Amino acid sequence: MTAKHRHARLGLYFWWQFHDYMLHQAPATAAVLAMYGYLTLMPVLNGSMTGGRVYKVSTLPTAVVQGFFSDSLASFVLLGTLFATNGIVATDRKTGFYRFYLAKPVSAPRFYTNAFIANGTGMLTVSLMLLAGFAAFVRPVLPLSFIPVVAAMYVAFGGVGFMLSTIWRFDWLSLVTVGIVSSLGWQMWGKDPGILGWLVHLLPPMHRAAELYAYVAGTTSIFPWTTQLWLTGYGTMCFLIGIWILRTRSLATQ
Amino acid sequence: MVHLEHVGKTYRGLRRRVHAVVDVTLEIARGEVFGLAGPNGAGKSTLIALLLGYLKPTSGAIAIDGLRPRVFVERHGVGYLSELVTIPPRWRLEEALSRYALLAGVESTRVRRRVAELVDRLGLTEHWGKQIRQLSKGNLQRVGLAQALLHDEELVILDEPTHGLDPVWTQRFRDIVADLRSPERVIFIASHNLDELQRIADRVAIIDHGQVQRVVQTRAIAADVGAIPYRIVIARDTATARALLPSANEVSPDELELPALSVEALNDSLRRLLAQGVLVASVAPVYSSLERQFREAIKEKRSSE
Numbered sequence: 134m135t136a137k138h139r140h141a142r143l144g145l146y147f148w149w150q151f152h153d154y155m156l157h158q159a160p161a162t163a164a165v166l167a168m169y170g171y172l173t174l175m176p177v178l179n180g181s182m183t184g185g186r187v188y189k190v191s192t193l194p195t196a197v198v199q200g201f202f203s204d205s206l207a208s209f210v211l212l213g214t215l216f217a218t219n220g221i222v223a224t225d226r227k228t229g230f231y232r233f234y235l236a237k238p239v240s241a242p243r244f245y246t247n248a249f250i251a252n253g254t255g256m257l258t259v260s261l262m263l264l265a266g267f268a269a270f271v272r273p274v275l276p277l278s279f280i281p282v283v284a285a286m287y288v289a290f291g292g293v294g295f296m297l298s299t300i301w302r303f304d305w306l307s308l309v310t311v312g313i314v315s316s317l318g319w320q321m322w323g324k325d326p327g328i329l330g331w332l333v334h335l336l337p338p339m340h341r342a343a344e345l346y347a348y349v350a351g352t353t354s355i356f357p358w359t360t361q362l363w364l365t366g367y368g369t370m371c372f373l374i375g376i377w378i379l380r381t382r383s384l385a386t387q
Numbered sequence: 388m389v390h391l392e393h394v395g396k397t398y399r400g401l402r403r404r405v406h407a408v409v410d411v412t413l414e415i416a417r418g419e420v421f422g423l424a425g426p427n428g429a430g431k432s433t434l435i436a437l438l439l440g441y442l443k444p445t446s447g448a449i450a451i452d453g454l455r456p457r458v459f460v461e462r463h464g465v466g467y468l469s470e471l472v473t474i475p476p477r478w479r480l481e482e483a484l485s486r487y488a489l490l491a492g493v494e495s496t497r498v499r500r501r502v503a504e505l506v507d508r509l510g511l512t513e514h515w516g517k518q519i520r521q522l523s524k525g526n527l528q529r530v531g532l533a534q535a536l537l538h539d540e541e542l543v544i545l546d547e548p549t550h551g552l553d554p555v556w557t558q559r560f561r562d563i564v565a566d567l568r569s570p571e572r573v574i575f576i577a578s579h580n581l582d583e584l585q586r587i588a589d590r591v592a593i594i595d596h597g598q599v600q601r602v603v604q605t606r607a608i609a610a611d612v613g614a615i616p617y618r619i620v621i622a623r624d625t626a627t628a629r630a631l632l633p634s635a636n637e638v639s640p641d642e643l644e645l646p647a648l649s650v651e652a653l654n655d656s657l658r659r660l661l662a663q664g665v666l667v668a669s670v671a672p673v674y675s676s677l678e679r680q681f682r683e684a685i686k687e688k689r690s691s692e
Contacts (some may be wrong), residue, residue, distance in 0.1 A: 212392065232473060
């Protein structure tokens with residue numbers, strides 16, 4: 134063979150994938166979050182949730198702001214990751230878009246890892262924009278832990294989504310199911326000394342995420358390192374399983 | 388360069404198995420334009436998916452330049468046009484080609500120029516800013532062809548490349564393939580269009596029920612046409628022509644179809660017509676000699692079942 138070894142220019146292609154995220158998933162994520170914020174905050178401001186006591190945004194008690202911030206962050210991370218990883222591999226396989234991408238000198242694992250990072254970068258960008266909105270309209274905050282926590286949660290939840298997307302096309306539905314089953318599983322059998330207690334460890338440790346959000350919101354001062362490591366480790370493991378599936382499974386269905 | 392040895396692919400469903408490709412052995416050398424012909428569902432697209440490493444064979448082995456197909460594609464890339472051109476519909480034409488150019492490894496400083504060249508060559512300039520979903524079938528096919536030609540690939544695989552193209556662009560496609568011919572390159576074309584394959588391919592494998600029925604040298608069959616039916620259009624004195632050719636079927640008042648004849652027998656018939664003052668407007672084979680081979684191969688396969 135005289136042909137030279139060649140590579141796709143994935144570094145430059147990254148910006149196209151980032152552009153796709155910002156054009157298609159980011160508006161949906163931001164709109165849902167803005168609606169969530171409005172629906173959560175309005176009852177507090179107009180007094181319907183506070184026994185008739187009306188607040189202005191500037192006079193909201195710190196505890197209310199922290200709770201709102203923490204809940205919003207949790208919702209953002211779950212919804213944002215869901216939007217960012219939904220169909221990341223499965224849609225290309227279903228529509229056949231992979232045929233032209235992967236006839237070029239690029240492997241499926243490298244191409245979709247690039248997409249995973251681009252979407253994660255997009256989600257971080259949207260999260261910073263929402264944080265800026267929060268700082269402008271509610272309370273000026275810029276916790277340093279915000280970015281690593283959002284990134285870690287993207288890896289944790291997104292890793293599971295990525296793996297599911299390499300398996301079948303119902304990844305969105307199955308990711309939601311995994312989220313619900315793991316929450317219930319940890320609640321019911323998290324402390325069970327028997328087999329169920331062991332089995333529940335196979336599910337993503339999403340119940341621990343609240344500790345991270347609480348730290349970012351400022352309600353606790355000790356950074357939960359073990360939680361952060363457990364969550365990112367779990368997500369990374371799922372992501373690597375997804376890469377292995379991409380490497381070993383046929384891309385075409387038929 | 389491309390080597391398939393006893394390759395088989397079976398799809399396993401819950402209730403039944405489908406043998407899409409059965410014991411295919413082929414060797415395609417550099418410099419060749421190789422055709423693949425077969426009826427619908429014969430296994431052409433499966434064979435192409437195997438060549439690109441999108442599917443793994445159930446049995447046998449495929450090597451492209453000594454490498455497994457997926458490894459070859461990941462290292463060198465392939466100029467590939469799929470039967471269905473699937474490009475995200477919201478992408479704009481120039482955006483789509485720029486993206487594929489980056490994936491094909493075209494240098495970033497050359498991307499714009501290379502895309503402009505191909506858009507011009509494939510007559511897509513007026514559609515430059517359009518979204519993919521706004522393009523007609525023929526234009527979409529040309530975009531698919533453009534993305535396959537972005538880089539100077541050594542293996543080009545085209546699945547039904549003229550599907551949806553008008554006669555002008557079908558002819559231009561032939562010119563493009565002629566330009567692509569190179570001693571270093573393999574061009575692999577799957578098509579229903581036997582006339583097209585006969586014109587552009589050096590060899591054509593006829594496939595049916597997943598099996599290669601025969602591999603035909605198109606140059607050899609061009610020299611040895613064999614017996615095929617012809618249609619003759621008569622410009623003057625059709626009645627005499629009908630009387631002189633009693634075995635011919637009347638297709639229309641001035642058109643006759645002769646049964647399968649050798650070239651010598653055809654010329655004898657024409658001489659007789661001309662001697663009697665019949666004026667012949669045109670003579671054309673009903674189907675090409677490759678089509679004759681194709682019909683025979685499929686018929687043999689069906690009768691052996």
